[in-house]
Every structure is written in C-alpha cells, then in structure tokens.
Amino acid sequence: MTATSQAVRGTLYIVSAPSGAGKTSLVAALLERVEQVEVSVSHTTRKPRAGEVNGEHYHFVSAEEFLGMIEDGQLLEHAKVFDNFYGTARASVEERLDAGMDVILEIDWQGARQVRAAVPDAHSIFILPPSRDELERRLRGRGQDSEEVIQRRLRDAESDCTHFREYDYTVVNSDFERAVSDLASIFRSNRLRTVEQEIRSASTIRNLLASTPGTA
Numbered sequence: 130m131t132a133t134s135q136a137v138r139g140t141l142y143i144v145s146a147p148s149g150a151g152k153t154s155l156v157a158a159l160l161e162r163v164e165q166v167e168v169s170v171s172h173t174t175r176k177p178r179a180g181e182v183n184g185e186h187y188h189f190v191s192a193e194e195f196l197g198m199i200e201d202g203q204l205l206e207h208a209k210v211f212d213n214f215y216g217t218a219r220a221s222v223e224e225r226l227d228a229g230m231d232v233i234l235e236i237d238w239q240g241a242r243q244v245r246a247a248v249p250d251a252h253s254i255f256i257l258p259p260s261r262d263e264l265e266r267r268l269r270g271r272g273q274d275s276e277e278v279i280q281r282r283l284r285d286a287e288s289d290c291t292h293f294r295e296y297d298y299t300v301v302n303s304d305f306e307r308a309v310s311d312l313a314s315i316f317r318s319n320r321l322r323t324v325e326q327e328i329r330s331a332s333t334i335r336n337l338l339a340s341t342p343g344t345a
Contacts, residue, residue, distance in 0.1 A: 147286030259303035
C-alpha cells in the first residue's frame with residue numbers, strides 16, 4: 130500500500146440477502162479478487178455452530194452482554210433474527226475504515242436501515258436468488274435445518290426480498306461467477322469516482338494540472 134492510498138478512508142458496504150441466496154460464498158470469493166476489503170465480524174447471542182471460531186466467524190456473547198452494548202451505544206446496528214440478536218460494533222468498523230480498508234457488513238435489511246441512517250455515504254448491495262424454487266433447493270441442500278426451520282426461512286426470505294429496492298445495487302445470484310464479477314465491479318467502480326481519485330492519485334493529478342496552462 131502506498132502512502133497516498135493510506136490517506137484514503139475506506140468505504141462502508143452493506144451486503145444483505147435472504148438466507149440461502151449465497152451471500153457468504155459470494156463475499157468470500159470477492160475477497161480473493163479485490164484488495165483492501167474485509168468483512169466486519171458481528172456480535173451475536175446465538176450458539177456457535179460446528180467449526181465456527183469465536184472472533185473469526187462471530188463474536189459470541191450472552192444476551193446480557195449484547196443488551197449492555199446496546200445501552201452503551203457501542204453498536205452501529207443490531208437486529209433480532211431467528212430469536213437471536215446480531216449486531217456490529219461501531220468502534221471496530223471505524224478503526225478499519227480509518228486504516229483505508231473497505232469494510233463489508235453482512236447484515237439484514239433491518240440493520241441496513243440503521244446503518245444508512247448513521248452512515249449516509251455507505252453503499253448497499255442486495256443479493257437475490259434466481260427463484261424461490263432455487264432458494265428452497267439450496268436451503269435443503271445444506272442439510273442442516275429441520276423442515277420447520279426450512280419453511281420458516283422460506284417465509285422470511287419472501288419478506289426479505291421485498292426490501293431490495295431500498296438498496297443502491299442489486300445482484301442476482303443465478304450464475305455464481307457472474308455474480309462475483311458483478312460484486313467486484315461495484316467495488317472497483319466506486320474507487321474510480323472523482324472524489325476518490327483526487328485522493329488516491331493526488332500526486333499524478335497535481336503534476337498534470339501544474340504542467341497544463343490554465344488548469345492549475
């Protein structure tokens with residue numbers, strides 16, 4: 130990373146999707162293609178699943194601890210999903226943005242509304258499945274939920290999808306590689322905005338204008 134790029138504050142991204150739309154896999158693939166991007170680790174009151182590591186996949190806390198964080202104003206957003214609380218610590222996000230990293234919040238539409246209100250310049254992306262049938266196939270293919278849970282996730286997914294118009298961008302995950310490419314394009318194009326380039330390429334622009342009569 131150059132001295133110039135270190136001076137650029139990172140951009141906050143919100144990525145939402147109904148359960149089973151492929152959000153986690155898409156974001157993981159995005160991180161391999163675009164530099165200086167990381168995912169914020171959320172706090173949750175749900176129990177760890179097999180293979181999950183505290184501090185890596187989630188910060189696992191008790192309901193009492195979580196409610197204390199809300200009362201102390203430590204959370205940028207929080208929501209209750211499937212009877213468990215999920216939230217994002219404000220301080221850790223600000224620290225990474227100040228370090229020049231683009232930060233992704235993998236949160237639902239409820240949390241997204243809170244973040245947009247607190248951080249108006251955040252960019253939001255909603256990932257849609259290609260169809261309800263495909264969504265159901267993916268949920269069943271995971272083999273980790275009971276029939277009752279699957280039906281509940283499907284009902285919630287139908288409700289979640291109605292909020293896609295609240296987002297800046299929509300990516301349809303009908304073809305995985307194309308969806309990853311679409312996500313990467315969003316991140317790369319935002320870095321080419323004039324306000325970003327004036328900082329990232331400050332030296333180049335300054336020298337160019339200095340050598341061009343009437344533009345300095």
